[in-house]
Amino acid sequence: MSDDAGLQALREAARLSPDNLPLRQHLAGLLLAKGYLADAEAEFRAALVLAPKNPDLTAGLAEAFVRQSAYGPALAALEPLLAEPGYPPRLGILAARALIGEGDMGRAAYRYFEAINRDASLVDAELATRLTPGGPGSPWPPAAAPPAASPPQVSPPPPSAPPPPASPAAPPLYAAPAMAGQQPVAGGPATRESTSEVERAGLTFADVAGMEAVKEALRMKLLLPIQQPDLFAAYGKRAGGGVLLYGPPGAGKTHLARAAAGELGAAFVNVGLADILDMYVGSSERNLHATFDLARRNRPCVLFFDEVDALAGRRSDMRQAHTRQLVNQFLAELDGVDQSANEGVLVLAATNAPWYVDGAFRRPGRLDQPVFVPPPDQAARAAILRILCRDKPLAEMDFDAVARVTEHFVGADLKGVVDRAVEAKLQQSISAGRPIPLSTPDLLAAARTVRPTAVREWMATARNYVMHANDSGAWDELMPWVKGKW
CATH class of the missing domain: 1.25.40.10 (Tetratricopeptide repeat domain)
Structure with a gap:
């Protein structure tokens, strides 16, 4: 292979x-x-x-x-x-x-x-x-009792017909599900529609705890040009553009992208790698073009690419010409065929490894504004816990106390804490035969059993890039983080 x-x-x-x-x-x-x-x-x-x-x-x-x-x-x-x-x-x-x-x-x-x-x-x-009893190469007695449903009668071939091959290749009973317009392997690629789905996000920025600086950057870059088009048109600013969200895993980049679409009331298209990548040379580029066309037909639309470094990696690191061509196609789609092609299409891309994204994506008009999505501070952790617990039966809660003992936890880790506390409380409620409210000690006990995921490792990698590979100043935003307690 x-x-x-x-x-x-x-x-x-x-x-x-x-x-x-x-x-x-x-x-x-x-x-x-x-x-x-x-x-x-x-x-x-x-x-x-x-x-x-x-x-x-x-x-x-x-x-x-x-x-x-x-x-x-x-x-x-x-x-x-x-x-x-x-x-x-x-x-x-x-x-x-x-x-x-x-x-x-x-x-x-x-x-x-x-x-x-x-x-x-x-x-x-x-x-x-x-x-069939008596069929070629199958001398077996018929079953004593046929199944309840009468099977259709299949006659053996007539004597004049040539016998079938002894062991023909059986037709496959499994076929890979159609993804990104995938055609059968025996055939070639064809013109296709995107398999990404258009959603309507039910979240807004009110459902995102903390990250006020990140929200403000998204408002100015993506949301306000659509909400106040006349004002921005006076300065020659069009509605549309791109932002690259980067930060440690689990910090809430995907959640933030959905909330941006909900805040605007726009369509949301979440693009996965399987929607783009294809085994045929040239098909991945066609899938990417079809995805952008889908967003253009549903504008205003937030087009979200998660793990974008897998689609927009540095071309200098690529050995195959067709993988470099996918990056070229991505850049062409961001530029649009004319000035208004992507008007109303808001491109959000997220990655845990922004240093692997090709530098051409940071050119103005593309993903020209990298936005760091940091791990939540203590106040943000308390706010995240309030949001995670708001639909559950609660006793009097001290979320600040839980936030103090969950340093270095990101949103995904805090959700794990709440899930564990809820599971323990459900067992108690089943035994008692009634719902027992969740309490602060329940969350504290669960927090002691959960370890923060990859934030420390991510910050160690970020430190290397900030301290030793930052001649262009691209990662200056991370300097206060890597020089601090991390």
């Missing part, structure tokens, strides 16, 4: 975003379709950790097993779903193939005929021939 640059790019994207289920499922399906069975098996297993009962993932894993002649593991993977009523019929076809491999022709016939009785499009002439 070392010569397949498209798959290598997807694998790198999956490595950078290990919890991105659609991306892992997409990669697993492509690996299976191209015959990299062991790699496909590993990716399906990883995806099933994220979605244990997903029938599509189970079908993919079972097909990878069957094609490797691992019939026992295939049946073990399928059996929990086959025991449930209304399971997808294609799982029955896969079970039939595995059972044939195990030599259990009677159960294989039951599974096959039961499946095609529910979905006639799954009829497989080769399987039917092998499972």
Whole structure:
């Protein structure tokens, strides 16, 4: 697989975003379709950790097993779903193939005929021939009791017809879900529509605790030109533009982007890596163009790119020409085909590693305003806790006391504290038979069991760039943070 640059790019994207289920499922399906069975098996297993009962993932894993002649593991993977009523019929076809491999022709016939009785499009002439008593190469006795549903009668080929091949390649029962307009592997890419979805955010800046400087920067750069167009037009400022949000993981960059869209009442398009990256050369660029077109048709619109360093990395670090071309396409879309092309399209991009983003994105008119999203201070942590607890039964709370003992916690860490406290309180409430209000000691006890995630590590990396790779002054904003208590 070392010569397949498209798959290598997807694998790198999956490595950078290990919890991105659609991306892992997409990669697993492509690996299976191209015959990299062991790699496909590993990716399906990883995806099933994220979605244990997903029938599509189970079908993919079972097909990878069957094609490797691992019939026992295939049946073990399928059996929990086959025991449930209304399971997808294609799982029955896969079970039939595995059972044939195990030599259990009677159960294989039951599974096959039961499946095609529910979905006639799954009829497989080769399987039917092998499972029909007296068919070529299948000397097995018919089952003593047929299944309750009468299977359709499949006649063996007439004597004059040539016999079917002994072991034809079985048609795949798993297909990677269509992502970013993905076409079947055997075919080529085509003109497509973006698979990103237009949302209406239910959040506003009132739902974002602290970060007043960040909110003010977003208001001036993105929101006010749309809310007060005449005033900004007098100074020649158009509604639109881009902001690069950067900071440690879990600090609330995605939450802030949704709140910006809600504050404006604009459409919100959250773009994932799987919506853009494609195994075909040139298709990723078309997907990116389709995504910008979607935002332009729904203006005013906030177009949000998370983990943007995976799409806008430094071209000097890239070995493949087609990956550099994706960066060029991104820059062209930000510029627009004319001055008004992106008017009303507000581009927000977020990254934990701004130093890996190509410097051309910081040119005026693109993502020209990097905005640092810092870890919350004590007052912000108390405000975050108030927001997280506002819909829960509460006793008298001292959020400031909890904020004092959660230094270096970001928003994601504080949510983990609240979730643990709620779980413990739910156990007490179940035993008591009534809701018991959440209290300050509950949050303090939960805070002692949660460790802050990656803030210290992120600040250590940031310190290296600020102190030793900041000749341009791009990271001066971080200087007070890295020279302080971090």
